[in-house]
Amino acid sequence: xxxxxxxxxxxxxxxxxxxxxxxxxxxxxxxxxxxxxxxxxxxxxxxxxxxxxxxxxxxxxxxxxxxxxxxxxxxxxxxxxxxxxxxxxxxxxxxxxxxxxxxxxxxxxxxxxxxxxxxxxxxxxxxxxxxxxxxxxxxxxxxxxxxxxxxxxxxxxxxxxxxxxxxxxxxxxxxxxxxxxxxxxxxxxxxxxxxxxx
Amino acid sequence: xxxxxxxxxxxxxxxxxxxxxxxxxxxxxxxxxxxxxxxxxxxxxxxxxxxxxxxxxxxxxxxxxxxxxxxxxxxxxxxxxxxxxxxxxxxxxxxxxxxxxxxxxxxxxxxxxxxxxxxxxxxxxxxxxxxxxxxxxxxxxxxxxxxxxxxxxxxxxxx
Numbered sequence: 001x002x003x004x005x006x007x008x009x010x011x012x013x014x015x016x017x018x019x020x021x022x023x024x025x026x027x028x029x030x031x032x033x034x035x036x037x038x039x040x041x042x043x044x045x046x047x048x049x050x051x052x053x054x055x056x057x058x059x060x061x062x063x064x065x066x067x068x069x070x071x072x073x074x075x076x077x078x079x080x081x082x083x084x085x086x087x088x089x090x091x092x093x094x095x096x097x098x099x100x101x102x103x104x105x106x107x108x109x110x111x112x113x114x115x116x117x118x119x120x121x122x123x124x125x126x127x128x129x130x131x132x133x134x135x136x137x138x139x140x141x142x143x144x145x146x147x148x149x150x151x152x153x154x155x156x157x158x159x160x161x162x163x164x165x166x167x168x169x170x171x172x173x174x175x176x177x178x179x180x181x182x183x184x185x186x187x188x189x190x191x192x193x194x195x196x197x198x
Numbered sequence: 199x200x201x202x203x204x205x206x207x208x209x210x211x212x213x214x215x216x217x218x219x220x221x222x223x224x225x226x227x228x229x230x231x232x233x234x235x236x237x238x239x240x241x242x243x244x245x246x247x248x249x250x251x252x253x254x255x256x257x258x259x260x261x262x263x264x265x266x267x268x269x270x271x272x273x274x275x276x277x278x279x280x281x282x283x284x285x286x287x288x289x290x291x292x293x294x295x296x297x298x299x300x301x302x303x304x305x306x307x308x309x310x311x312x313x314x315x316x317x318x319x320x321x322x323x324x325x326x327x328x329x330x331x332x333x334x335x336x337x338x339x340x341x342x343x344x345x346x347x348x349x350x351x352x353x354x355x356x357x
Contacts, residue, residue: 007284008283008284011283011284011285098316098318098319099310
């Protein structure tokens with residue numbers, strides 16, 4: 001790895017430790033400086049509130065002249081993040097990257113993205129469509145995913161719990177059942193029909 | 199055969215040369231991508247620059263003329279650090295001043311300006327050597343001015 005990339009990552013890790021922000025974390029995955037693990041807390045006032053989201057951060061050889069490659073390891077229901085792969089659609093991770101941006105500013109931007117989705121520039125078309133057409137179903141799904149995958153506290157929606165139980169009792173994997181129910185805005189019949197057809 | 203302009207006894211309003219024709223084509227593609235973004239945008243976007251891609255490098259002559267200074271010229275900012283490598287400036291470092299009054303190590307700033315034309319800190323844009331990009335910038339500015347004029351007109355009529 002180039003020396004500028006390595007020294008910058010070392011300085012950034014030190015700065016984050018000293019900044020004492022409890023809602024973002026970055027640590028090395030191994031001794032290599034090109035492979036890091038991040039964690040952000042879901043912002044309050046959103047369906048993601050108090051969820052713990054793990055991120056995988058890869059540092060290119062040409063950092064900071066090229067952006068870090070970041071994706072969600074924890075599954076999340078959000079218009080700008082793939083509900084299947086965790087790929088993120090965020091301008092500063094692509095063409096709006098600037099060499100003075102840091103991992104700390106990237107994680108803060110991701111928290112801002114969780115607070116304010118941009119459904120017109122979607123990464124996950126299914127989620128974006130639900131966000132625009134059926135906001136109530138979107139919030140219900142995003143909150144349930146936050147509790148199911150990101151350990152967000154609070155009582156779970158009984159309708160979601162019940163339908164997920166029914167689908168998995170029919171022999172479908174829980175993750176796949178949850179994806180199908182979410183995609184079909186918790187219409188059990190449509191979700192089952194979809195699950196049996198694929 | 200007589201051209202459209204001969205038949206109508208008029209001149210084209212703007213000169214149609216290659217680069218503006220190309221900008222027109224790009225603008226058409228951008229409009230097309232925006233309107234159909236849900237259906238095709240993602241597929242086409244991989245192949246066609248949509249105007250949102252990284253801006254071209256800063257013009258070589260402009261970069262060469264950016265003032266080079268050393269730490270002693272920065273006396274009010276003794277503990278300043280370079281925003282690219284995050285290291286503090288040292289006595290024998292060559293420091294470049296951007297027109298926006300941001301300071302960088304020369305070795306940290308030059309690779310960035312060879313990639314794109316803006317300040318790594320505030321995105322202040324330097325001129326580029328790319329005529330298409332400069333044309334696009336002018337076009338965007340013109341559009342903003344037109345919108346501002348329309349807004350002015352509206353507020354003078356209804357405001």
